[in-house]
Amino acid sequence: MSTKQLQKPLFDFSSIQLILPGFILCCVIAAAASFVSNQYGGPKFLYALLIGISFHFLVDNPKCVKGIEICAKKLVRVGVALLGVRIAISDISDLGLLGVVALAGGVVLTISFSMLLSRILKLPYMLGLLAGGATGICGISAAMAVSSTLPQNEDNEKYTLLTAIGVAAFSTAAMVLYPLIVGTFNLSVSEAGLFLGGSIHDVAQVVGAGYIISPEVGDAATLAKMFRVAMLMPVIMFLVVALRSEREKFDGKEGKRQPLIPFFLVMFAVFIIINQFGFIPEAAVTQISQLSSWCLVISIAALGVKTSFEKLIGLGWKPIALLFSNTIFIALYMLTMVYLSRVINA
Template sequence: MTTRTSKISSSKIKHSNDSKPIFNEAKKWLPGFLLCSVIAAAASFVSAQYGGPTFLYALLIGIAFHFLSDNHKCIPGIEMSAKKLVRIGVALLGVRIAISDVNAIGAAGVVALAGAVILTISFSLLLARLLKLPSMLGILSGGATGICGISAAMAISSTLPQNRENEHYTLLTAIGVASFSTVAMVLYPLVVTVLGLNTFEAGLFLGGSIHDVAQVVGAGFMVSSEVGDAATLSKMFRVAMLMPVVVFFAFTFRSAREAGSDKAAAKQPLVPLFLVVFILLVVINSIGLIPTEVVTFSSDLSKWCLVISIAALGVKTSFEKLSELGWKPIILLMGNAVFIAAYMLAVVFMWRFIS
């Protein structure tokens, strides 16, 4: 009896010891995570009440709390929010994409939109070289402009070598694309009206040139509900391009990430787990196995993960450090925005001429 009791006691002690590391790790994350979550909630509230991009508000409010980035209680949670949550958010974006969406655009539309992504990243790298800026900034700004704004910047950033410089480039890109995307949301519907674009042309132009999904939806529905639907469809194909682009950069920079990391980097998979989940969710959603309620919940959860993550990135960076980067990145981001808009207009008029 005594032996049996001692075995049960030792089993309980072992179970308790096994759960302690997890509990202690979560306890370390909690202060920083709560800080970033409150900032994300405040940004969402301001956006809902007064309009404007949630991501940009989260960035700016986060920067205002930069003084907490050196607080030893907050650091683990801020780091976790900035680096882990973004992977969860990007993985869950897969529920918003189905292969049928690609078929609805048509072969010519697919080629045009894929060209927008590839050419914008290539143009951004070339312009970065001309401006004597780091190629990493060119990749981030080109990917964010060409694909889906801040979500793309965060996803691509997770495949690059993890260092302070790349964090600064990611934050600068996020602020820039959010700002230019908001300007585009206001101006591009006027371009549609002045040029007399039809529903398909307007949807292709707006969905193919505006950075963030929310701004595409806003700009499209400013024109009409039909243009809003067409623009959203075009934009979702650009979001789908996130998968191959991030996989490409994950392969390209794998050795660089490992060289800049500790022993954990040697155990990194060839394709990051969050991308595998992203691909699986796209396939499952294309088959029609994900209920509408689950898609809605997952999309909302994805957005919250990304907002909290960008808030954490804001907390980690100060305006003083951003100002050290100078005016050239602004020219880079503006150049990318002008390039993709001009490209999509050229595609639209070429389409009109051929038809």
């Protein structure tokens, strides 16, 4: 054995030292955002974004940059994969055929509407996909998942952050306003659950809006929302295949084929199947769901650190108009489906 081999350390700590400062920074921001959310209410994702933006001056710090990059691009995939434990295929039967068709149609039509409107407004297709996916599926989690299928460049990060901020703001507003709509139109428990779960973007806001009305509406809204979360799988699968060549081109890996199905998406499906057969104890499901949430909050904090308000302001009013229009579109669509179900069941 050579002297060099004898002197070689068992563990190379240099790579850990490069990652650790930025990783700790993002974790601290995520912890602060969660604390503020728990103490004073409001979406922790939005807090993580805003606090992260205030630390933008560290994005070029050589001690932090590696850890921030890993949190922003890698950790999000772990969080999305772990989302699978929250979904059980057997729950779909409780929604009924019309509920399933209405919710699945809402996802497809909202993304299509967003893509069409982004073209009319002359916005990039990436923003149309991100805004449509976030509004149609499950808010910031969906925005992060869709972002992982797009070419990984500076524009993608900028649009992802803008989508996350906008969808968090509109989702919070919907949590407060939509229960008033339920009362105004005198919706039943099942109708209110379908409307709230099918139109509000983020899971936390759906739960909040539902339980403001009653525990029964809260349960119904959560079930409808989890079906929309389950729609994340086929949508991401489609985008992975459709954008594969363009992603390779932007990533500078033309000629080197990327896997048809990313590993994080495979794990997402595996967790759904395992949960369907009840192999994961309820306590473990809760813990894994919390871990998934932490991964996503840390990732969104890292994305906040990487982006400045100046860049967001430079995008103008059109992205906000896009997100607002998507929010109105899916709300009107779900109200239409609710009244259609009332006519059919009459």
